[in-house]
Amino acid sequence: MPRIYSNYSQSDFDIVASLAQELGFTASAFQHYCVMLYADNRGNVSPLNTLIQAMLTNLSQRKSGDTFIVSSLLPDEWPSLSRSDKMSLAKQLSHHVKTHPLEYEQHSVAKGKTTIYKKK
DSSP states (O other): OOOOOOOOOHHHHHHHHHHHHHHTOOHHHHHHHHHHHHHHHTTOSOOHHHHHHHHHHHHHTSOTTOEEOGGGGSTTTGGGSOHHHHHHHHHHHHHHHHHOTTTEEEEEEETTTEEEEEEO
């Protein structure tokens, strides 16, 4: 897979790292996410922000006691997504669960390290 490297001043890196942590991304994943958002605004890339919204909408429709994994929230789209998009969606779901502890919890981790969540 092709890679792009970037250099940042310490103050710029601190900003990126802080925003990434706030959103549940690594700095590298956050950089990719931001570039893809910009590219999407120009009509060049699949809309990750639309996928995140669809994922969260599907999540809100789960019933209390339901368990789920990230791919189950976008069953039609998941097979055609890139690994990068899948990782971004998984990070967003993880962050959402952590910031809504009264509604969701991490239930278990399945073989292969797939995180299973539960709606309270």
